[in-house]
Amino acid sequence: MRTQGGRGRARTPLRAETVARTALALVDSGGLESLTMRRLAASLEVQLPTLYRLFDNKQALLDEMAETLLAGVLARADLAADTWEERVAALARALRETLLAQRDGARVVGGTYTAQQATLTLADTMLAILGEAELSPEKALWAATTLFSYVLGEVLEQQGATGGETELLAASVRDGRYPRLAATPWERFVDFDARFDFGIRVLTAGLRAECARRP
Structure with a gap:
């Protein structure tokens, strides 16, 4: 099985929540303007098409990021x-x-x-x-x-x-x-x-x- 980043070693399939949490961490460090799909892919060590298999566009990613944030409110x-x-x-x-x-x-x-x-x-x-x-x-x-x-x-x-x-x-x-x-x-x-x-x-x-x- 090939990795999502590319070469040879097996890897757990990437989950939308994992991507959203990584994206939120990038926003924490650089602000929302700094978040791009390309930078996010690099941070996750995956190819850009891998992200687009999970999210059709950046707005879909933002929706998942919002969902991840709101999941912590009730606690x-x-x-x-x-x-x-x-x-x-x-x-x-x-x-x-x-x-x-x-x-x-x-x-x-x-x-x-x-x-x-x-x-x-x-x-x-x-x-x-x-x-x-x-x-x-x-x-x-x-x-x-x-x-x-x-x-x-x-x-x-x-x-x-x-x-x-x-x-x-x-x-x-x-x-x-x-x-x-x-x-x-x-x-x-x-x-x-x-x-x-x-x-x-x-x-x-x-x-x-x-x-x-x-x-």
């Missing part, structure tokens, strides 16, 4: 909390932590629409929690997508920060053209933990209010 979440609001918040924080643990994690997951086990299990778990709030199936679906989009957006903002945001804001507010912005504690714009927690409180309060509304 981080404390779903034994007393109330559905606390469980929703715990799942949202676990998703945030998972994405932040991976360089460009939000960019990897954003825009992918995988229908694989980890992604669907995460969605099903969120819907089960929201079902405890006695939301209709439709409202639970919209609530789940709203929460997911909020987490994704916040992580995208945080991972895109370069460290100079406060200085840029300072230069903008000091000339007096934006008095309402200047009157806020604008330095806290980059306090990502605090603003994330605030957003989760707002979202769960809105869901509580939605529960009280008539269908």
Whole structure:
């Protein structure tokens, strides 16, 4: 049997998850822009056609990378909390932590629409929690997508920060053209933990209010 890299020694067939984890490691070291199919093949010591037998294109690879990332969310979440609001918040924080643990994690997951086990299990778990709030199936679906989009957006903002945001804001507010912005504690714009927690409180309060509304 020939190897997937080419010469003579037998080798375990390459699995999609193995490729995805290697790709995530490459992104961790060089950013998402550095990831190419050719570089990935070299890292795995396989020929490029081997990758294309597993993935039709780079988007299919990104889908598998997203699936691999999302598979770790539930292990981080404390779903034994007393109330559905606390469980929703715990799942949202676990998703945030998972994405932040991976360089460009939000960019990897954003825009992918995988229908694989980890992604669907995460969605099903969120819907089960929201079902405890006695939301209709439709409202639970919209609530789940709203929460997911909020987490994704916040992580995208945080991972895109370069460290100079406060200085840029300072230069903008000091000339007096934006008095309402200047009157806020604008330095806290980059306090990502605090603003994330605030957003989760707002979202769960809105869901509580939605529960009280008539269908």
